[in-house]
Amino acid sequence: MDTPDAPEGDLIAVANAGSSSLKFSLYRRGPGEPEPVLRGLIDGLGETPRFTARSPSGEVVGEQAWDTGAALGHDAALHHVIEFVQGLMPGVSLAGIGHRVVHGGTGFSEPVLVTPERLAALQALTPLAPLHQPNNLAPIRLAREVLPDVPQVACFDTAFHRDNDEVTQMFALPFELHEAGIRRYGFHGLSYEYIASRLPRIDAERAAGRVIAAHLGNGASLCAMSGGRSVASTMGFTAVDGLVMGTRCGTIDPGVLLYLMDERGLDARAIERLIYRESGLLGVSGLSADMRVLLGSDTPRARLAIDLFVNRIVREIGSLAAALGGLDALVFTAGIGEHAAEVRRRVVAGCAWLGATLDEAANRAGTTRISAPGSRCAAFVVPTDEELMIARHTERVLDTFRENSP
Ligand SMILES: Nc1ncnc2c1ncn2[C@@H]1O[C@H](COP(=O)(O)OP(=O)(O)O)[C@@H](O)[C@H]1O
Ligand SMILES: CC(=O)OP(=O)(O)O
């Protein structure tokens, strides 16, 4: 087994806590791109948790499954990861730890070194990302306790979108609320930034043009990019907006929420539970938040959930294509985007009016280019790598920190 050895402080650890998974990686700093040493994840948190860790060659170096989802939350998952890494690489010494933090608010538009003040500012953004921010900040706190001398870097999902035009960021609410930070932020920015860095090597001409990237995971959103920069996205003030997701409802008439408060007596916490945890694919299907389960089911409501998922994506692509003034390429990424050929097929079919034509065999095989030769709008599958993006940022922030330290 090519077990990674423990070199002297040149390793960067990365923690990416999603809504249903905890991904972690170790990278070795090098003259060029950070080099992966170990990658792992615990996914299915809350349903059927599974842990897997792999060496760079793909060899499984750790594996575990749990019977009861309810018993394993994000904290327990994190402890499991730390114990696993310490067991595999005793005495491992880290140069820094990079973290995905979903919400950076108006205050954070690029990755930063974590300080107690910044941690408090990020904590204050929890109401803007209740499903994520607590899970994102827990590993930072734990690492500050266990490894107080290791610098930590927070990398934000919102940062990639901070340059969106003011009009794109606005809700048509009284302007004072906009100034108070009640605006559209957009999320999955680390994933989109990675896609923007990767696409030029796949098709430089289209990457320089008008692209919509579809990050379809447990959370799902679309990002319109022009020349690799975010122009608009489907998520807003919070990560509950936009598309149908695993357990989130996406865009909803706010009148529905007022009605539920008045007529069904739901309070803010009950509404939060409803729109973040009980809706989306799970709520509609009554079966599961997991696309694999829905695709494998022939119950009418599982089919309906997939229909609605696709319908919302196709309609929002229309909106973002309008923002871009046309479309040169569509990119699928994240769990569903990378693996669910049926979803991709149906989305591309819904984009025929934009000039997208599928290569059915390429789509089934999941190759990089899945559009037919001559398709006016190209379609690609590009596996995302939020962890590598975090490692790149962390390395850069650590270098700047070193240069500025006496
Ligand atoms: N082979 C597959 N076919 C269809 N869907 C898949 C497949 N593998 C993963 N998925 C879906 O991807 C989603 C999770 O995506 P992921 O990006 O890993 O989520 P997270 O937001 O937790 O990081 C789940 O809905 C899962 O069902
Ligand atoms: C922002 C967001 O929705 O993240 P995830 O897809 O990890 O839930």
Ligand SMILES: [Mg+2]
């Ligand atoms: Mg994710």
